[in-house]
Amino acid sequence: MKRQQNKIIQDYPENKKQKLHHQNVNIIKSVLEDLANEIIYEIFDYLDIFHVYDGFIDLNKRFKKLLNNSNLPLQVNISTMTKTNFQRCYKNIIIPNRHRINYLRLSNIFTTDIVFSPPRLITQFPQIESLVLDNIVYRSFKNISTYLTHLPKLYSLIISFTEKLEYENIPFGTIFSLSNLKYFKITYQETNEYEPHPIYFTDYGHSSIEHLVINTRFHVESFNNLLFCFPKLRHLKIDCLRSSYHTANKMNKEEPIVLEHLKSVSLKLDFIDLNDIEDSFKKFFYFVQVLQLTTNRYSFECLNAKKWEQLISIYMPNLRIYNVNYLGFGLSNQGTFHELVDQFNSSFWISKQWFFTHQHDWQENFNYGIFYSTDPYRSKDYTYYWQSDRQSCPYIRKTNFKSVKHVLIDSKRVTNNHGNYFPNTTRLTLTNNFETPGNLFPMILNRIIPLKNLTKIVIESFSFPLEQIINLIRFIPNLHTLKFNLLCFKKIKTNIIEQSQIFQYVSKTNKIKYLDLDDGCSLERIQLIMKLFPKLEYMKIAMKKKETNEIVRFILSNNNIQTGPLTFLCMSRLPRRCLKEINILIKSENLVNDYCIKYVDRDLYLWL
Structure with missing residues (x-):
């Protein structure tokens, strides 16, 4: 129908085409203006608030009044946008509507310091229920953390830090002071991420948090200590439990609490084994219904079927879903993954309808691969090995991989033999x-x-x-x-x-739109990259030090038509002196009129 209409319009004389176009615009406009305010507000809920204001604020008096005089909650998501657009958003949307905003997401290292300047300004957002601070610098978070207690409705807080943190700066103490907080997610790296320090949560008292997500290499002693402090905990997810040479200087004297609300636990183990966390399972996991365990390499005891049968039967009787994903070698006293499958085929596992299968690294090591739960497969990640053209394994079960969003291919060579399909990856x-x-x-x-x-x-x-x-x-x-x-x-x-x-x-x-290039990049390669990807908005590059100025000049040059919509540039592994040098270059050659620049953890950030 639309094609026919376009064909008819093309056959019209030019003056009639213009008249018909204006008639169509007026029809659409009148239909939109005939809608009730409630319906218009519902339509706005499906749009980015910046686009709503940009497109409707000057349409007519009615829409200006709808946007400026509303008391409805407002959700603001500041994602990838130019500095100029952000300033418009800040001036026209954020500042006038501070009393309405109940969801606020700031997603680059510059915006937090602008929105909350001075830091006490955060107290003028009394309706905030959910606050997301992505890629924040520790100093910026520290500045506003004192005032978070003045947000009476704040129940959800998500933080991800740009730079690596000293362990004494990890802000769990601040979080315990937020008495209404129900959801907390934190992503960070310690300065020495492979040797994390233990954190003594019992020093902070008890927290109101019900849903806790920790994305970092987290000391196993911190995990064992953490469970004493969250009496209302319902869901717990820790991305990577790990031990290190940093050990506890004091013993935990707290009595275990009954975590009757804790129903779901998801843990990833790295260089630790079931023995390191077994005691916590026994003390705190009685009411757990869902357990997801991802392990790798040396977590041999996590594949001990007999031990799991005893642990689940006595200490986790309410467990409904047991989901395990092991990557690495088989048990030290076993020959292959086939013995593992046999161990998990006893009447205990069958009666609970828990089934398992495996996949070999056919081309490298028959005793290396993945062992995982199936029927259904619940994890969002999967490590894939291409099967041998000549070999098949009777122990491998056909699996439904609808849950998988991320596939990691770890084979050396590609073959035409493929037994799995990932429809939603x-x-x-x-x-x-x-x-x-x-x-x-x-x-x-x-x-x-x-x-x-x-x-x-x-x-x-x-x-x-x-x-x-x-x-x-x-x-x-x-x-x-x-x-x-x-x-x-x-x-x-x-x-x-x-x-x-x-x-x-x-x-x-x-x-x-988003490109991340590792290793030293020359000017010649950058020129090729910019031609190949003309729609880039965010680019992270490591560049050759001798060509830094030439590369920056090329990317930012006002005469360079390849620059396109680039709004954010991160230059990795540069010495601090480059901050001053690039700042002087931009100003002396007038490459950009309005920009922000910051140096964090050997990375130089430019917001354009």
């Missing part, structure tokens, strides 16, 4: 074990993952040539995030690649 990682895939790789990959679904790809492999990266992107129409190593540029001739038909096609059709 949106993220793909190719590990550094992955070798040159060949020109048929996109077609083979599409047989296990629908390429049209992919939105993010991370290529850790150094053996994945740039030409084949470009060829792969050609078949992924919805890809918006890409990370790869610049060693992929090895032995390439940029002028030949740039003139190829595939390069020309991909540069015009790809939708990549």
Whole structure:
């Protein structure tokens, strides 16, 4: 119908086409204005608040009144936008509506200091219920943390830190002071992330938190201590439990509390075993109904079926879902993963309808692979090994992988033999074990993952040539995030690649907005990258120190038509002196009129 209408319009004389166009606009406008206020507000709920104000505030008096005089709650999500657009948003939306905002997300390292300047200004947001501070600098959080107690309705807080934290600066003490907080999620790295310090939660008393998510390498002693302090805890997720040479200087004298509300626990173990956390399971997990356990390498006791049978029968009788995912070698006293499958096939496991299977690393080590729960498979991540063309295993069960959002391919070579399919996967990682895939790789990959679904790809492999990266992107129409190593540029001739038909096609059709390039980047390579990805909004690059000024000049030059919509630039592993040098360069050559610049943890950030 729409095509017919367009065809008719094309056949009209120019003056009649303009008249018909204005008539259509007036019809749409009148239909929108005829809607009740309540319906218009519901429509606005589906739109970004910045776009709502930008598109409707000056439409007419009625819409200006609807937006400015409303007392309805307002949700503000400051994601990727230019500094100029943010200033408009801050002036026209945030400041006039501080009393209405109940959800606020700030997602780059500059915005928190602007919105909450001075820090006590946060107390003028009395309706905030959910606050998200992504990529925040510790000093910025410390400045506002004192005033968080003045937000009476704050029940959800999500924080992710940009720089690595000294263990004494990890802000759990502040969180315990928020008496109404129900949901807390924190993401950070310690200065020495592989040797985390124990945190003594019992020093802080008890917390009201019901849903706790900790994304970091977290000391196993902190986990054992933490459970004494959250009497209302319902859901617990810790991304990575780990031990280190830092040990407790004092014993925990608290009596265990009954966690009758704790129903769901998700833990990832790294270089620790079941023995390290078994005591906490016995003390606190009686009412747990869902247990998800991800382990790797040396967590051999986590594969001890007899031990689990005893632990679950006596100390976790309410457990309904037992979901395990183990990556690494089999038990030290077992020959292969087949013995593991047999151990978990006793009447205990069958009676609970808990089933397990495995996948070998066929090409490297028969006793290395993954062992996991199935029927159904519940994890969002899956490590995939291509099967051998000649071998099959009777112990492998056919599995439904509808839950998987992220597939990590850890095979060295690609084969045409594929037994699994991941219909809902949106993220793909190719590990550094992955070798040159060949020109048929996109077609083979599409047989296990629908390429049209992919939105993010991370290529850790150094053996994945740039030409084949470009060829792969050609078949992924919805890809918006890409990370790869610049060693992929090895032995390439940029002028030949740039003139190829595939390069020309991909540069015009790809939708990549977020790009992360590792290793030293030269000016020549940056010029090629900017031509290949003209729609970039965020770019993180490691560059050659000698060419830093030339690269910055090229990216920011007002005369460079390739710059496009780039709004955020992160330059990795630079010395601090580059902060002053690049600042002088930008101002002396007038490369950008309005920008912010900051140096954090050897990274230099530019907001344009």
